[in-house]
Amino acid sequence: MSGTKKGLIMALDLIEREKALDIAGNVADYIDFIKVNYPLVLSSGIGVIGELAEIKPVIADFKIADIPYTSTLIAKIAFENGAFAVICHGFAGSDTLKAVLDVAEEYGGEVYVVTELSSPGGREFLQRHADSIAMLARDIGCHGIIAPATRPERIKDLRKIAGDMKILSPGVGVQGGDVVTTLEAGADYIIVGRTIYASEDPVFQAKKLREEIDVFLVDR
Amino acid sequence: MSGTKKGLIMALDLIEREKALDIAGNVADYIDFIKVNYPLVLSSGIGVIGELAEIKPVIADFKIADIPYTSTLIAKIAFENGAFAVICHGFAGSDTLKAVLDVAEEYGGEVYVVTELSSPGGREFLQRHADSIAMLARDIGCHGIIAPATRPERIKDLRKIAGDMKILSPGVGVQGGDVVTTLEAGADYIIVGRTIYASEDPVFQAKKLREEIDVFLVDR
Numbered sequence: 001m002s003g004t005k006k007g008l009i010m011a012l013d014l015i016e017r018e019k020a021l022d023i024a025g026n027v028a029d030y031i032d033f034i035k036v037n038y039p040l041v042l043s044s045g046i047g048v049i050g051e052l053a054e055i056k057p058v059i060a061d062f063k064i065a066d067i068p069y070t071s072t073l074i075a076k077i078a079f080e081n082g083a084f085a086v087i088c089h090g091f092a093g094s095d096t097l098k099a100v101l102d103v104a105e106e107y108g109g110e111v112y113v114v115t116e117l118s119s120p121g122g123r124e125f126l127q128r129h130a131d132s133i134a135m136l137a138r139d140i141g142c143h144g145i146i147a148p149a150t151r152p153e154r155i156k157d158l159r160k161i162a163g164d165m166k167i168l169s170p171g172v173g174v175q176g177g178d179v180v181t182t183l184e185a186g187a188d189y190i191i192v193g194r195t196i197y198a199s200e201d202p203v204f205q206a207k208k209l210r211e212e213i214d215v216f217l218v219d220r
Numbered sequence: 221m222s223g224t225k226k227g228l229i230m231a232l233d234l235i236e237r238e239k240a241l242d243i244a245g246n247v248a249d250y251i252d253f254i255k256v257n258y259p260l261v262l263s264s265g266i267g268v269i270g271e272l273a274e275i276k277p278v279i280a281d282f283k284i285a286d287i288p289y290t291s292t293l294i295a296k297i298a299f300e301n302g303a304f305a306v307i308c309h310g311f312a313g314s315d316t317l318k319a320v321l322d323v324a325e326e327y328g329g330e331v332y333v334v335t336e337l338s339s340p341g342g343r344e345f346l347q348r349h350a351d352s353i354a355m356l357a358r359d360i361g362c363h364g365i366i367a368p369a370t371r372p373e374r375i376k377d378l379r380k381i382a383g384d385m386k387i388l389s390p391g392v393g394v395q396g397g398d399v400v401t402t403l404e405a406g407a408d409y410i411i412v413g414r415t416i417y418a419s420e421d422p423v424f425q426a427k428k429l430r431e432e433i434d435v436f437l438v439d440r
Contacts, residue, residue, distance in 0.1 A: 005240060012393055013289075013290060013293075015293065016298075016380050020335055024279075026331075037286070037290055037292035037293075038258075038282070038293075039290065039294060040260065042261065042266045042294070043297060044259070044298045044342060045265055045268070046262045046263070062258070063285050063286050064259070065283050065285045065311075065339055065387050066337070067282050067338060067339035067342075068339055068341070070233060070257055070258075070259065073233075073235065073259035074258050074259060074262070077258075077259060077262045077263060081433050087261075089309075089311075090345070091311050091345040092337060092339075092342075092345075092346075093337065093339060093341015093342055093343070093344045093345065093346070094342065094344060095339055095341035096337075096339065097340050097341075097342050107414070113435075115260060117286070117287055117312060117313065117316075118287060119287035119288055119315055119316065120311060120313065120314075120315050121313015121314050121315035121316050121317075122287075122290070122312075122313055124313045124314060125237075125310070125312075125313065125349050125352075125353070126309045126311065126312075126313070132345075154258075193315060206276075
């Protein structure tokens with residue numbers, strides 16, 4: 001899928017279920033996936049994943065980073081409740097990653113692995129291991145990695161390692177990354193949150209981002 | 221608190237609310253804290269934290285490892301719902317840790333920081349940073365660190381760094397660690413899960429662990 005498909009993932013980092021469902025429904029035409037995180041799921045209940053999955057496939061961004069036993073339980077709950085994919089931290093170790101991948105495969109789901117966080121602190125411990133984590137993710141058969149749109153030079157490096165894995169890049173918009181630079185660097189999907197859901201006009205913002213992606217694809 | 225108080229934390233890694241409340245109530249006399257993880261909270265709803273908090277103070281072992289913005293939302297939800305402390309990954313970076321600590325302080329709560337996971341994969345990326353993470357946790361004012369009972373030599377090293385911070389050690393029981401070795405190495409609290417809750421007789425097991433801790437304290 002790398003290099004051919006480019007798409008838009010909405011990070012639905014809200015805590016109100018109604019608002020989340022409302023925005024997701026409104027922007028559905030312009031997005032490929034919905035990414036949910038713990039704040040929404042903890043506030044609204046795990047059932048919100050299934051409700052959102054009726055709109056678009058849901059990525060449960062649970063940044064799983066526990067011992068294998070607990071990590072498999074978390075992944076299982078996500079998939080049982082309708083998630084299409086889960087996000088896992090590679091730094092927890094290969095045993096955790098493999099355990100989560102085993103669960104995903106039972107459900108025909110996917111696993112995406114965090115390389116380095118897009119926040120400044122992502123440079124402190126994670127960055128130096130990002131390449132090793134990406135290799136590990138690739139070698140054990142994960143489906144994608146998460147790489148920061150705030151650091152396009154890192155996406156380029158990680159693209160060389162990623163092989164057939166998808167690269168999903170958060171940090172476009174409020175955090176400073178932009179669509180074209182991120183896609184050019186080698187990302188397959190851009191992940192956009194606040195720029196869409198915190199906007200006065202989420203539909204306009206989602207449509208605009210989708211158009212930027214489409215223009216990028218035509219220009220190539 | 222280090223070196224004086226020694227105690228028992230029950231890791232309530234179950235997914236059924238009724239069973240969790242039942243076991244917690246039964247072993248209340250022998251434990252100091254209840255540690256909950258995502259599997260229970262996702263299955264039972266966030267309200268289970270408040271229900272358990274009526275029995276013993278609850279540590280929300282959410283292993284927070286996200287960008288600061290998302291991490292604060294997760295911490296806020298935990299404290300709003302009655303948690304006494306949250307567990308955070310230092311690996312995510314100092315900005316995440318500080319952001320979570322700020323939230324904890326608003327609620328008069330505590331933050332415990334994972335140094336290395338007790339699972340084999342904890343050696344791969346985490347272990348070489350465990351000392352730095354412990355120093356970071358201490359320097360910014362966190363209340364404790366998590367160090368593996370499966371590696372008592374590591375608890376000894378981390379005790380030298382920890383200063384006044386508490387050391388909480390999982391991995392006693394099923395994972396191989398034992399009470400006396402763990403306490404001798406410098407842990408303040410041992411965290412025990414399956415040995416209690418998956419036992420035929422959780423009360424007997426909790427009482428036995430409490431007695432081992434008491435004997436250790438008398439023998440010193």
